[in-house]
Amino acid sequence: MGTGETLQKFKKYHLDKIIPLCFIFFILMSLELIAACFYSPADELDRILRVLRQDEIIFWELKPSLDTVFQGVKVKTDAGGFRVLDNRRFDRPQDCFTIVCLGGSPTFGWGLDYKYTYTCLLESMLNDDFKGKRYRVINGGIIGYSSYQGRLLFENRILDEFSPDIITVSYLVNDVDKHRFYRNNEKPDKDLKPKSTLLVFLENFLEESSLFLFLRQKILRLKGLDRRFYSEVSQFYPENRRVSPQDYRNQLDLIVDLARARGIEVVFIKMLVRFPFEAEPLAEDVLKRSNENLAIAVKLIKAGKCNQAVLKLKEAVADNPYSAKAYYYLGFCSAMNSDEESAKIYFDKAKKMELLECAIIANVYNQEMEELALERNIELVDIKEKFLAYPDLKTLFVNSDYDLVHPNEKGHRIIANNIYGVLAGKNIVGKN
Known part of the structure; x- marks a missing residue:
């Protein structure tokens, strides 16, 4: 057999393999484009998941380098997946004093332009009033995060990525909740084991596909699964809160230990869950x-x-x-x-x-934070007290009719002013 004939057979063999693969790729890409035209998020959970991705240890994180509209406002994240005014991520200058604000969606700035969040306002106030050094306030608020996730975030990322001088800690609403955006299996957060890195990678890859999302949506409907109660409805009512009051205290305590081991100042932010209505007492x-x-x-x-x-x-x-x-x-x-x-x-x-129920039990979590602050000599900014003293409480939230946890521009201004008051009044900032 000559060299030319061998080469021809070699080409034919590989063409026979390549052509079907190209055809399959073409079909998949065509289906992806068609699905992109027809798929749209079916509910609030679908819309939230579009800005998140899974993480093997902390369950989920904000997608990096986002530039999108979420909850009616522009949302941008840096390369690390933290919300920012623009997409740039700055290395820490030598003279920069860094504050990281840990929390959930109230810290993130749900439904609010970033310039109105208390992290952005606080940074401006500090840089305007203390000219001796530059202040950088990092928004460490991640949608849906509990104190358990916050501790993992602080331990695994914040400490080394930002080397903060101060952290503020304001977890509450997701601790008292029973539902997670991912891995919603009715177990407390602390009972979840790390997920396979390969599995997380594959699932994150698939969740970027409109075809996958479209098919999943249709399959769930065919199976009769309903996500109107936060996630797919199981037969039995979820009983466990994501983080118990005692474990909430433990997670805050661990955050304090981690911070003080690095010489980082800690400030607790006591938040509230507004009552949706007044309930009559029952016999x-x-x-x-x-x-x-x-x-x-x-x-x-x-x-x-x-x-x-x-x-x-x-x-x-x-x-x-x-x-x-x-x-x-x-x-x-x-x-x-x-x-x-x-x-x-x-x-x-x-x-x-x-x-x-969350509004009622949130008082127990508030008490745990207060007691720990006293025990560990932690500065406590009582935002709950400030909000409740406001003449018309509901006007401090993104939607005055039904939003119970997400402060609006006015609410964030109150938070920023009170954090600033504690930091400046106690000489925690402004030191040479």
Whole structure:
């Protein structure tokens, strides 16, 4: 066999392999373009996930180098995935005094232009009033972060990336919550193990594909899964809060230990969860009767008897109209019976009552922060007290009708002023 004939066979063999691969690639790219035209986020969770990506240790993080519109405002992140005024990321100059503000979406600036966030305002105030050195305030607020995630972020990234002089710590709302954006398996945050790096990489890659997102959306609907209660609805009501009050205190304590080992000053920011409405007190015997009916209903649901369970659930909410658990199961049973309209109503009520429960239990977490601040000699900025003293509390939030945790421009100004007052008044900044 001659050299020319061998070369021809070699080319034919590889062409036979390459052409089908090219055809498959062309088909996939065409489907991707078509899916991009038809896919749109179905709900709030989908919209949130578009600005996040998974992390094997801290569960998720903001996508780096974002330049998008989120919650109606322009959002930009630097190469490290932290929100900034623009996309540049500066190395720390020798004379730069660095403050990192740790927190969740209230610190991030949910629904707010960055220039109005308390991190941006605080940086401007410090640089205007103290001319001896440059001040840099890093927004370490990540959407959905609990104190557990905040401790991991501080330990694994903030300490070495920014070498801060001061940190402020303002976790609350996600600690009292029961739901996560990823890995929402009803376990407390501390019980989640690190995820495979390869698996996280593959899932993040797929979640950038419109085709994958479109197909996942359709499959979830075909399976009858419903994400109107924060995430895919499971049969049973989630009981565990992401971080218990005791573990909340432990996480804050660990952050203090890590900071003081590096000579970093710590300031606690005590936030609040606004009550969605005023609840009337219920008599003990009425609550007992409601809980008994609810327990019977749950047993019936476990036995697959949703129709019988609904009767008991309605008796339960007649006695206790604030039971998130009862409304959740009414929503679940309605969804199982293909009554979409009723399911939506009940799930919305369940969420509203969950917010009431969060507002009530948030006081316990506030108390844990106060006690730890006293025990460890930590400066505490009491934003909750300042907000509650304001003549019209609801006007301090992004949406005065239903937002209970995200301060608006006016609210962020109050936060910035009070942090500044503590830092300047205690001579924590301005030192030569």
